[in-house]
Amino acid sequence: xxxxxxxxxxxxxxxxxxxxxxxxxxxxxxxxxxxxxxxxxxxxxxxxxxxxxxxxxxxxxxxxxxxxxxxxxxxxxxxxxxxxxxxxxxxxxxxxxxxxxxxxxxxxxxxxxxxxxxxxxxxxxxxxxxxxxxxxxxxxxxxxxxxxxxxxxxxxxxxxxxxxxxxxxxxxxxxxxxxxxxxxxxxxxxxxxxxxxxxxxxxxxxxxxxxxxxxxxxxxxxxxxxxxxxxxxxxxxxxxxxxxxxxxxxxxxxxxxxxxxxxxxxxxxxxxxxxx
Amino acid sequence: xxxxxxxxxxxxxxxxxxxxxxxxxxxxxxxxxxxxxxxxxxxxxxxxxxxxxxxxxxxxxxxxxxxxxxxxxxxxxxxxxxxxxxxxxxxxxxxxxxxxxxxxxxxxxxxxxxxxxxxxxxxxxxxxxxxxxxxxxxxxxxxxxxxxxxxxxxxxxxxxxxxxxxxxxxxxxxxxxxxxxxxxxxxxxxxxxxxxxxxxxxxxxxxxxxxxxxxxxxxxxxxxxxxxxxxxxxxxxxxxxxxxxxxxxxxxxxxxxxxxxxxxxxxxxxxxxxxxxxxxxxxxxxxxxxxxxxxxxxxxxxx
Ligand SMILES: Nc1ncnc2c1ncn2[C@@H]1O[C@H](COP(=O)(O)OP(=O)(O)OP(=O)(O)O)[C@@H](O)[C@H]1O
Ligand SMILES: [Mg+2]
Numbered sequence: 001x002x003x004x005x006x007x008x009x010x011x012x013x014x015x016x017x018x019x020x021x022x023x024x025x026x027x028x029x030x031x032x033x034x035x036x037x038x039x040x041x042x043x044x045x046x047x048x049x050x051x052x053x054x055x056x057x058x059x060x061x062x063x064x065x066x067x068x069x070x071x072x073x074x075x076x077x078x079x080x081x082x083x084x085x086x087x088x089x090x091x092x093x094x095x096x097x098x099x100x101x102x103x104x105x106x107x108x109x110x111x112x113x114x115x116x117x118x119x120x121x122x123x124x125x126x127x128x129x130x131x132x133x134x135x136x137x138x139x140x141x142x143x144x145x146x147x148x149x150x151x152x153x154x155x156x157x158x159x160x161x162x163x164x165x166x167x168x169x170x171x172x173x174x175x176x177x178x179x180x181x182x183x184x185x186x187x188x189x190x191x192x193x194x195x196x197x198x199x200x201x202x203x204x205x206x207x208x209x210x211x212x213x214x215x216x217x218x219x220x221x222x223x224x225x226x227x228x229x230x231x232x233x234x235x236x237x238x239x240x241x242x243x244x245x246x247x248x249x250x251x252x253x254x255x256x257x258x259x260x261x262x263x264x265x266x267x268x269x270x271x272x273x274x275x276x
Numbered sequence: 277x278x279x280x281x282x283x284x285x286x287x288x289x290x291x292x293x294x295x296x297x298x299x300x301x302x303x304x305x306x307x308x309x310x311x312x313x314x315x316x317x318x319x320x321x322x323x324x325x326x327x328x329x330x331x332x333x334x335x336x337x338x339x340x341x342x343x344x345x346x347x348x349x350x351x352x353x354x355x356x357x358x359x360x361x362x363x364x365x366x367x368x369x370x371x372x373x374x375x376x377x378x379x380x381x382x383x384x385x386x387x388x389x390x391x392x393x394x395x396x397x398x399x400x401x402x403x404x405x406x407x408x409x410x411x412x413x414x415x416x417x418x419x420x421x422x423x424x425x426x427x428x429x430x431x432x433x434x435x436x437x438x439x440x441x442x443x444x445x446x447x448x449x450x451x452x453x454x455x456x457x458x459x460x461x462x463x464x465x466x467x468x469x470x471x472x473x474x475x476x477x478x479x480x481x482x483x484x485x486x487x488x489x490x491x492x493x494x495x496x497x498x499x500x501x502x503x504x505x506x507x508x509x510x511x512x513x514x515x516x517x518x519x520x521x522x523x524x525x526x527x528x529x530x531x532x533x534x535x536x537x538x539x540x541x542x543x544x545x546x547x548x549x550x551x552x553x554x555x556x557x558x559x560x561x562x563x564x565x566x567x568x569x570x571x572x573x574x575x576x577x578x579x
Binding site: 004005007008011012015016017018095099100101103104105106107108109110111272274275276 | 379
């Protein structure tokens with residue numbers, strides 16, 4: 001991957017208004033996420049699990065263990081941060097066609113795979129920047145919240161730092177996924193809509209589908225839920241292995257698989273397509 | 277063969293139902309301006325895009341000094357291009373548009389300001405592209421093509437949207453670039469402009485080559501080569517004098533005579549010795565527009 005080309009791609013992002021528009025959108029969403037996490041842990045009472053199945057009760061218990069509270073709190077903002085990153089990653093590709101700059105780009109760098117690779121690189125950098133910003137703010141605001149919840153801050157816990165690291169991996173993988181989708185769906189409006197809708201509504205809808213299938217067809221289908229990308233990344237960053245869920249590495253593998261597939265197919269398509 | 281010569285060999289592009297470019301072969305010489313002419317839909321833009329590796333040919337190839345565009349090491353330092361349906365991001369300034377290309381091409385940022393000066397866009401450099409007029413957009417495209425100080429320039433309808441002064445500016449620029457030994461290929465519909473600008477022409481219609489060669493030669497073979505326009509109150513006497521020079525004079529509807537077969541100097545001398553009074557004596561080049569329309573007759577039209 002040519003660093004000069006990655007630099008050029010980042011320059012493109014920097015010289016239009018899209019980055020700060022999405023940045024401004026992210027601020028209230030991030031604040032809301034921190035507050036929502038706080039509220040969840042402040043109000044959930046382990047005693048109210050009566051009537052739930054054993055596995056569900058166990059999950060709630062596990063989620064309320066201090067280490068899992070910590071991993072969730074220190075990765076606050078992942079949901080919306082990744083949404084913004086995945087949209088920006090797709091726009092890095094689609095804006096070339098939307099604004100008719102693809103001709104200039106491919107005249108400058110006729111080896112198209114180098115351009116796409118640079119776009120992956122730039123999207124990863126953007127993802128890591130958003131991850132870094134949310135993580136730094138989390139490290140500042142979460143400790144006081146933890147003491148309010150009567151749990152130790154646990155900044156010395158390896159589990160917490162592993163969750164923060166895996167959170168970075170989630171941002172990176174979703175950034176790759178966004179570029180891949182942008183290449184597959186060249187229309188800016190279609191690509192961003194498909195990503196936003198499937199990210200926000202799609203995972204809930206798919207969870208419902210999986211639930212119904214597991215009820216009516218076979219129980220084991222429920223285990224395939226991890227194939228839903230949002231579920232996979234949730235699973236990947238959970239503090240410890242939660243009962244009844246596949247191990248964390250499965251979540252990572254699923255996301256890497258999606259990122260690789262969209263990335264490779266997208267690059268092949270871009271190499272073949274006429275630019276006119 | 278010069279290393280900057282463009283050679284197009286049996287280039288063909290088949291779209292689903294339409295053969296946009298059909299077994300097209302021609303070459304473009306260095307140090308000259310070559311006009312690439314053809315009616316709407318003739319396949320000019322498609323040909324230029326295939327030349328530049330943007331559209332994949334169905335068959336055939338195009339090379340710059342023997343190398344395909346995608347195989348050129350520093351393409352922008354070799355070839356600069358202005359294409360139709362190419363633009364800049366609406367929200368990016370002209371200077372940043374050029375800097376973005378510099379970074380991807382490994383050129384210093386200072387080149388952006390240099391080419392802005394060349395095309396006269398410096399005052400608008402920090403304005404966003406969406407605020408540019410058509411002519412300013414065209415100039416920005418030309419600036420981008422000049423960034424790498426290329427040996428070869430390819431321009432698709434560069435005069436679109438330029439005012440008369442802009443067109444003259446571009447003509448002078450392209451002529452100057454060609455006189456420095458660069459290769460310049462320009463597509464256009466403005467045949468009058470092409471006649472002033474081009475040294476060679478390549479004429480295509482319906483995807484096929486119709487004629488290629490130096491402008492004068494193409495005009496000559498069509499019987500509209502150089503001729504001399506003469507105005508005199510003594511037409512009969514002048515005709516008699518000219519017949520001794522083996523030149524023929526035909527009466528035009530505006531009352532002037534069109535003389536073929538003799539230079540202006542010889543005609544003037546003949547008139548002087550025959551004591552014929554002259555009101556006008558002017559050498560005229562053939563008319564590219566007429567020749568173009570004749571050559572492409574029946575082949576024009578949207579396909
Ligand atoms: N992507 C495409 N798919 C299908 N047909 C196409 C495509 N691009 C061009 N064509 C067709 O190919 C033919 C040649 O088009 P092209 O743009 O090369 O013509 P042109 O000589 O540049 O015309 P103009 O002078 O109007 O710019 C046209 O009939 C056009 O409709
Ligand atoms: Mg055209």
